Amino acid sequence: MEGSEIADRLSRLRELVSGKRKILILTHLNPDPDALASAYGLRYLFKKWGINSVIAYEGVIGRPENRAMMRRLRIPLCSVKILEPRNFSVIAVVDAQPPSTNIPLSPNLLPTIVIDHHPIGKKSLLKRIPFVDIRPGYGSTSTIVASYILEAGIDLTPMVATALFYGIKSDTRDLGPSATPEDLRVANLLYPKVSLKVLSEIENPKLPREYFRILKEGIQNSVYFPPGLLVSDLGLLAYVDMVSVVADMLLRAEGIRWVLSMGEWKGTVFFSIRTVNGRRHNADKLARRLIRGISGGGAGGHEAMAGGKVELSNPDSGPEVRKRIKMRFVKELGSSWEKGIPFIGGEDAVRERKARVS
Ligand SMILES: [Mn+2]
Structure with missing residues (x-):
């Protein structure tokens, strides 16, 4: 300018x-x-x-x-x-x-x-x-x-x-x-x-122990979908900012191009999207698509990072809303829900399954 x-x-x-x-x-x-x-x-x-x-x-x-x-x-x-x-x-x-x-x-x-x-x-x-x-x-x-x-x-x-x-x-x-x-x-x-x-x-602030607990959970819960997607659902959260912390962290994993992390805090589902691939698919547009038609939803962001939330009208609907968002994310990026394997230890799970079959 x-x-x-x-x-x-x-x-x-x-x-x-x-x-x-x-x-x-x-x-x-x-x-x-x-x-x-x-x-x-x-x-x-x-x-x-x-x-x-x-x-x-x-x-x-x-x-x-x-x-x-x-x-x-x-x-x-x-x-x-x-x-x-x-x-x-x-x-x-x-x-x-x-x-x-x-x-x-x-x-x-x-x-x-x-x-x-x-x-x-x-x-x-x-x-x-x-x-x-x-x-x-x-x-x-x-x-x-x-x-x-x-x-x-x-x-x-x-x-x-x-x-x-x-x-x-x-x-x-x-x-x-x-x-x-x-x-x-x-x-x-x-x-x-x-x-x-x-x-x-x-x-570089000092970090509370709770931070590491949530981080551990975020990594442990994350599911890998080929090619290059990670989804991490933190469930009920003690503090909301961990959703973006986990997303930022997981995007650094080798071979990962897209991350969705989410959690529920005070009757609202929050999610973060991160990508290294923001020009082809846009994180902002994707975030808006994930909440389309879901009442109480709002989303926005930029090419490479975006976020959104859904205010739950029924407090028990959290797990269902979270699943809907996760499934949409996977589908929108060209993978399918059935292909999901645990990110950590997932190779072992696949190997075991193969061993059992043969
Ligand atoms: Mn800004």
């Missing part, structure tokens, strides 16, 4: 918030590092313009890295439940866009500002929002927010630079193939200001 275009957007943004006393910045549910960093960066930008704002979220911040990020960077967050969004004169949504069940906002309340990098959904709805900056090609929302701060010529503190850098890094799998030239350019500009010590503490 041209510098002049960013300057133009920046002055429109400033106009919208100038003189406003009650500004709410909302992340999506269960915010990830990109959502947290872009909210934090936006708050910093507003503050430098002399405007105060509040960051709010709903759900949990369970992943130890994300908790370390909150703690080390002192990101001021409050629960949206103790606020009345209606009372704010400006609502900004980062890393998500309406309409989405992933935004903790009543559907009849439209935000004033939307900054996001997910595929553009409903254009007619977005037209009614005064400031929309959605760049679906970008690897992260942090890239967009950082580009505002850089364009405005505002000095970055190490904490804000570290947050935004980590936001970009975590949404592009360590500045890997899903990072665009713009993500890399902005990350490079942030880098000299990043506190590498703090970044390392965020990326």
Whole structure:
């Protein structure tokens, strides 16, 4: 994007918030590092313009890295439940866009500002929002927010630079193939200001024992479907972020191109999709197909990583809904349910079966 275009957007943004006393910045549910960093960066930008704002979220911040990020960077967050969004004169949504069940906002309340990098959904709805900056090609929302701060010529503190850098890094799998030239350019500009010590503490936090228990289960439960698919159902979860932790971990297995992991948490089924093959089949589109026609479902994401959830109307229907999603995943990617073998020890199982037959 041209510098002049960013300057133009920046002055429109400033106009919208100038003189406003009650500004709410909302992340999506269960915010990830990109959502947290872009909210934090936006708050910093507003503050430098002399405007105060509040960051709010709903759900949990369970992943130890994300908790370390909150703690080390002192990101001021409050629960949206103790606020009345209606009372704010400006609502900004980062890393998500309406309409989405992933935004903790009543559907009849439209935000004033939307900054996001997910595929553009409903254009007619977005037209009614005064400031929309959605760049679906970008690897992260942090890239967009950082580009505002850089364009405005505002000095970055190490904490804000570290947050935004980590936001970009975590949404592009360590500045890997899903990072665009713009993500890399902005990350490079942030880098000299990043506190590498703090970044390392965020990326390598101490992990609770429960983490290893769930990880063990996630690996043990995973089922392999040729060619190159893994499905891991964690069942009932103690904390929801493990779904994505397990998905990220399993994608690193040799020969694996697609991973689906899932679990149930507080009456909702959550799932994560990861792929190294996002250009041919798209993880975002696949996630949407998996929940099609299932009531209470919502999904979205990017080429290489996506996720979704199904709010269960009947709490006992969890296993059935999970099975439906798993079977669809396997079928959509050209395999069949009957071909599933345990990922760990599966070769032994096949060998034994063969031995018994012969
Ligand atoms: Mn993001």
